Amino acid sequence: MNIRLEKKQDWREVENLTRESFWNVYRPGCTEHFVLYRYRTNPDFIPELDLVMVEGDGEQQSHERIIGHVMFSKAEIILDDGTHFPSWTFGPISIHL
Numbered sequence: 409m410n411i412r413l414e415k416k417q418d419w420r421e422v423e424n425l426t427r428e429s430f431w432n433v434y435r436p437g438c439t440e441h442f443v444l445y446r447y448r449t450n451p452d453f454i455p456e457l458d459l460v461m462v463e464g465d466g467e468q469q470s471h472e473r474i475i476g477h478v479m480f481s482k483a484e485i486i487l488d489d490g491t492h493f494p495s496w497t498f499g500p501i502s503i504h505l
Contacts, residue, residue, distance in 0.1 A: 409461060409462070409463050409475075410461070410462050410463075411459055411460070411461050411462075412459070412460060412462065413455075413456070413458060413459060413460075414458045414459065414460045414477065414479075418460055418474060419445075419448070421474050422444070422460060422474060422477045422502070423441040423444060423445055424441070425474055425475075425476075425477060425502045425504060426440050426441040426444050426477065426500055426502040427440070427441040428502075428504075429500070429502040429503060429504075430500065430502070440500040440502075443500065444477075444479065444500060447479060447481060450481065452481040452482040452483070453479070453481050454479075454480045454481055454482065454496070457479065457480035457496075457498075458479045458480070459477070459478055459479070460474045460476065460477050461474070461475050461476030461477070461503075462474055462475065463475050474504075475503065475504040476501075476502060476503045476504065477500075477501070477502045478498055478499065478500075478501045478502075479498065479499070479500075480496050480497070480498045481496065481497055481498075482494070482495075482496060483495045483496060483497040
């Protein structure tokens with residue numbers, strides 16, 4: 409098992425993993441895979457923290473299988489006194505069962 413940055417050629421596999429991970433969990437169907445797709449072009453997206461977990465031969469990527477994914481994005485918390493507090497958020501988190 410290895411953790412590495414997601415690559416553009418991983419997108420379809422990661423979106424499929426995300427869809428399968430969330431399908432019919434909180435409601436019929438899911439939208440998490442579409443949210444993930446849209447976030448990749450959002451200025452708050454942090455590509456340096458867009459990670460996949462893979463199993464298989466790390467030296468030959470054609471033998472890798474993506475079994476997990478998480479992404480991070482910038483966020484902001486507004487406190488009761490009106491103070492803006494910069495933060496990060498993560499998700500969706502997808503794991504192959």
